[in-house]
Amino acid sequence: MPEFNKGVMRPNLNAVPNQQLSIQPDANIDKECYRSKRSNYHLGVPDDDTDEDVVFLGETLPSDSGHHCPSKRQRVEAHPPPQDDETLRSGVEVVEPMESDEQTKREGEANTADTTVPLEKPKKRDVSLVERFTEEEIEMHLKSLHEGRVELKNIETCQLCGESELLFPAPPLYCSLCNYRIQDESLYYIPEETISGAQHQICSPCYDHCRRQKFTLSGVDIVKANMLKLNNANNQDTEAWVACESCGKWQHQICGLYNPEKDTDKTSDYICPYCLLEERRSNESVGVHDNTDLEAKDLPETILSHFIERRLTKRLKEERRQTAEATGKSLDDVSLPDDLTLRVVFSADKSTHINKTFADFLHDEHYPSEFPYRSKVILLFQKIEGVDVCIFALLVQEFGSECSQPNKRSVYISYLDSVKYFRPERVTFSGEALRTFVYHEILIGYLEYCKFRGFTTGYIWSCPPQKGEDFVMYSHPKTQQTPSTKKLREWYVSMLDKAKEQSVVTNVTNLYDRFFVPTCNITAARLPYFEGSFWSSSAELLMSQETESGVENVKSLSRRALKGNKIKDSNDAKNILLMRKLGIRISNQKEDFIVVDLHYTCTRCSETILSGLRWFCKKCKDLQLCQRCHELEEELLGEHTHTMNGEEHSLSQAIMNIQSTTEDNDVILGNNTFESRQMFLSFSQKHNYRFDTLRRAKNSSMMILHHLHTSNKLHQSQISSGALLQVVTCTSCQKDVSTTIYYTSLCCPSYRACTSCYSNSKYLRLRHLFPVTPCIHGIPPRTVVTIEILDALLHAHACRSTAAGPCSHPKCSVAKILFNHTEVCEKQRACKTCVHFAMVIRIHAYHCQDPNCSIPRCSCAKEQFAMRGLR
Numbered sequence: 001m002p003e004f005n006k007g008v009m010r011p012n013l014n015a016v017p018n019q020q021l022s023i024q025p026d027a028n029i030d031k032e033c034y035r036s037k038r039s040n041y042h043l044g045v046p047d048d049d050t051d052e053d054v055v056f057l058g059e060t061l062p063s064d065s066g067h068h069c070p071s072k073r074q075r076v077e078a079h080p081p082p083q084d085d086e087t088l089r090s091g092v093e094v095v096e097p098m099e100s101d102e103q104t105k106r107e108g109e110a111n112t113a114d115t116t117v118p119l120e121k122p123k124k125r126d127v128s129l130v131e132r133f134t135e136e137e138i139e140m141h142l143k144s145l146h147e148g149r150v151e152l153k154n155i156e157t158c159q160l161c162g163e164s165e166l167l168f169p170a171p172p173l174y175c176s177l178c179n180y181r182i183q184d185e186s187l188y189y190i191p192e193e194t195i196s197g198a199q200h201q202i203c204s205p206c207y208d209h210c211r212r213q214k215f216t217l218s219g220v221d222i223v224k225a226n227m228l229k230l231n232n233a234n235n236q237d238t239e240a241w242v243a244c245e246s247c248g249k250w251q252h253q254i255c256g257l258y259n260p261e262k263d264t265d266k267t268s269d270y271i272c273p274y275c276l277l278e279e280r281r282s283n284e285s286v287g288v289h290d291n292t293d294l295e296a297k298d299l300p301e302t303i304l305s306h307f308i309e310r311r312l313t314k315r316l317k318e319e320r321r322q323t324a325e326a327t328g329k330s331l332d333d334v335s336l337p338d339d340l341t342l343r344v345v346f347s348a349d350k351s352t353h354i355n356k357t358f359a360d361f362l363h364d365e366h367y368p369s370e371f372p373y374r375s376k377v378i379l380l381f382q383k384i385e386g387v388d389v390c391i392f393a394l395l396v397q398e399f400g401s402e403c404s405q406p407n408k409r410s411v412y413i414s415y416l417d418s419v420k421y422f423r424p425e426r427v428t429f430s431g432e433a434l435r436t437f438v439y440h441e442i443l444i445g446y447l448e449y450c451k452f453r454g455f456t457t458g459y460i461w462s463c464p465p466q467k468g469e470d471f472v473m474y475s476h477p478k479t480q481q482t483p484s485t486k487k488l489r490e491w492y493v494s495m496l497d498k499a500k501e502q503s504v505v506t507n508v509t510n511l512y513d514r515f516f517v518p519t520c521n522i523t524a525a526r527l528p529y530f531e532g533s534f535w536s537s538s539a540e541l542l543m544s545q546e547t548e549s550g551v552e553n554v555k556s557l558s559r560r561a562l563k564g565n566k567i568k569d570s571n572d573a574k575n576i577l578l579m580r581k582l583g584i585r586i587s588n589q590k591e592d593f594i595v596v597d598l599h600y601t602c603t604r605c606s607e608t609i610l611s612g613l614r615w616f617c618k619k620c621k622d623l624q625l626c627q628r629c630h631e632l633e634e635e636l637l638g639e640h641t642h643t644m645n646g647e648e649h650s651l652s653q654a655i656m657n658i659q660s661t662t663e664d665n666d667v668i669l670g671n672n673t674f675e676s677r678q679m680f681l682s683f684s685q686k687h688n689y690r691f692d693t694l695r696r697a698k699n700s701s702m703m704i705l706h707h708l709h710t711s712n713k714l715h716q717s718q719i720s721s722g723a724l725l726q727v728v729t730c731t732s733c734q735k736d737v738s739t740t741i742y743y744t745s746l747c748c749p750s751y752r753a754c755t756s757c758y759s760n761s762k763y764l765r766l767r768h769l770f771p772v773t774p775c776i777h778g779i780p781p782r783t784v785v786t787i788e789i790l791d792a793l794l795h796a797h798a799c800r801s802t803a804a805g806p807c808s809h810p811k812c813s814v815a816k817i818l819f820n821h822t823e824v825c826e827k828q829r830a831c832k833t834c835v836h837f838a839m840v841i842r843i844h845a846y847h848c849q850d851p852n853c854s855i856p857r858c859s860c861a862k863e864q865f866a867m868r869g870l871r
Contacts, residue, residue, distance in 0.1 A: 137386030244272035339383035454659030458596035474684035512590035
């Protein structure tokens with residue numbers, strides 16, 4: 001007997017007309033549809049007792065029905081009969097006539113001899129996230145659904161929210177001619193067949209204004225009169241329904257947090273929150289319950305996520321104390337955000353391929369054909385009424401030391417997005433929203449992490465999305481305003497001002513002042529190249545429009561534009577003309593293209609000072625000299641001074657020790673869902689994972705977490721099946737840390753502590769444990785920078801290299817400079833270099849087992865540890 005749409009929608013609910021579509025537009029939105037490339041919607045950690053210690057760092061969804069629920073089993077006596085199309089459209093329930101007793105008796109006698117009634121297997125549960133809620137969380141969830149509830153008479157409604165049939169807004173469609181979005185209730189036209197496997201649509205204004213009888217789409221001519229006329233209002237989907245197995249009442253799947261992906265075989269029982277609450281209170285058995293729902297905190301941790309979480313926890317405690325002091329309240333009266341979890345959900349190596357015309361144009365300057373980088377996606381979850389809700393997303397690109405110039409050692413903040421559900425909604429001591437404070441600190445934490453790893457420059461394009469557009473998270477709340485370009489720029493500038501105060505950022509400028517104001521060495525080869533960035537796209541567009549000869553271009557340039565530039569051929573002239581045109585285009589909005597210096601840059605040669613001595617003036621904050629430029633000036637002046645406005649200022653020095661390589665030793669996390677922004681957004685649109693209301697944001701976050709955990713399990717099983725995964729467990733709690741980071745000791749490498757045990761134990765934090773990544777794909781675990789620094793100090797102290805036979809150790813010279821500096825420095829307690837050096841020596845001394853160690857101050861540090869009972 002064919003099934004009715006049981007469990008999808010209650011049979012006696014009236015269907016809304018025009019819901020059945022003969023043609024469904026393609027939900028995969030083309031990359032060209034998203035013209036605006038940036039976003040700023042305004043991350044989280046559990047509260048712990050982290051002290052101020054020093055941290056060293058160097059789809060598969062084959063369901064064609066999308067969001068619809070699988071058909072649920074009805075009771076045996078309520079099997080619906082076959083129905084014709086007219087009955088299905090009207091939604092009227094038809095009752096099948098009962099069979100006669102005689103017929104039933106004859107059939108029963110015929111089948112008695114060879115039929116055995118099987119024992120009914122216990123039905124499984126665990127298809128609703130509510131099943132793992134506490135009583136309090138269930139009550140909070142029900143209360144949130146009841147807010148704004150309207151009682152509808154004579155209409156079947158959802159038991160939880162009180163609403164009848166709810167419709168999803170139509171998915172975004174864009175005109176193939178003008179690229180503008182087709183409004184939700186507007187008419188549009190499509191060809192009778194798809195073109196090159198893609199569905200094209202033309203908005204009504206373009207269709208009406210076209211005087212030709214044909215449209216050309218992807219090189220194919222389409223007769224205007226043969227196009228099909230559709231209404232975008234008909235593309236709205238209906239929220240699916242599900243019936244409670246206990247009370248038989250119907251609810252929206254979203255209200256009940258029902259997960260259809262966990263009931264694909266249709267053998268599970270859904271129990272509504274009311275029945276669950278009654279079971280909890282009566283202490284009745286809840287049947288077979290595996291409780292397999294995993295939370296955001298169960299996602300694999302990485303060194304990056306752990307670093308940002310710990311830092312954010314510390315900063316939130318400081319903010320709470322400062323707010324309490326500023327308002328005269330006690331600490332208990334100042335609320336903290338609860339249950340914040342930050343995770344890196346995607347981390348994989350990619351490459352940006354350069355436009356061939358652009359690469360050929362800069363061939364003489366050895367411009368590369370591609371730039372390798374590591375793409376990362378960072379999500380912040382906050383538990384709201386028992387559900388981990390995704391409230392913040394950050395997409396970044398990291399171009400390491402192995403990448404060619406001009407992208408070398410740079411990071412690009414490509415996308416940033418959020419939905420306004422953060423709690424609590426209060427202001428900080430400085431008057432800004434706590435939500436803004438948290439998002440700022442996460443960005444600063446990420447920049448600090450990149451600085452420790454050896455990155456030197458960060459790039460940000462301050463460009464908000466167009467109204468109604470989405471960058472990462474699908475469908476924002478209507479109450480959330482889209483920031484203007486000015487507001488967004490001010491938001492970034494405020495964040496970078498904090499970063500400068502915290503000594504994370506050394507200087508902030510813009511792309512125009514950095515690459516277009518200097519009159520010498522003006523070339524497009526110096527511009528960083530990022531896929532989708534305004535300046536890279538504009539340069540390629542101008543390049544394609546450049547058709548004049550180089551000689552004529554030189555004649556059109558002014559003397560000022562040619563000053564300091566040597567013209568060798570027509571390509572040089574085209575390069576200068578390209579930069580001049582690009583500079584004019586960028587200058588109109590130059591403040592939106594932000595350049596962030598994470599380390600000091602030499603004022604003379606504009607090179608980042610990576611190692612050796614840095615010379616600077618305490619009175620002239622803009623003066624920074626590398627060792628080479630200082631030696632050139634010293635030959636001229638003969639003293640460690642410089643002249644400014646007729647006054648002589650003395651120069652100070654500091655030792656620079658930036659990582660020689662930015663190699664990322666963190667965990668690799670790959671999944672198809674977050675392969676790119678477009679893929680995740682298209683995935684969300686296909687399954688209606690929306691964030692426009694809190695109830696939908698809960699459901700969408702639950703499903704996104706489900707897919708992330710499923711992807712991680714599949715990846716882990718594939719590794720395990722290939723015998724490439726080494727099983728590693730925490731020494732204390734025996735938790736499996738094979739796919740996440742853990743802490744190990746210098747003196748006892750066999751000891752391992754998971755991040756939970758490490759964070760909850762002050763004893764472990766005092767033992768100088770360092771995070772490492774697991775052994776995956778046969779690659780041995782890698783530690784972070786601290787151990788490498790200790791090895792360099794031990795090597796440099798014993799190294800006896802000469803000018804004839806220089807040492808090959810990459811950090812030997814830097815370590816020797818540190819030793820020499822601490823011997824001659826007269827202000828060791830006030831000198832940051834000496835303080836950091838002493839800290840490293842104390843770490844070495846704590847683990848040193850050599851009673852006759854010759855490392856300076858090692859024996860003194862051991863005596864201090866012994867007096868304090870730490871050894």
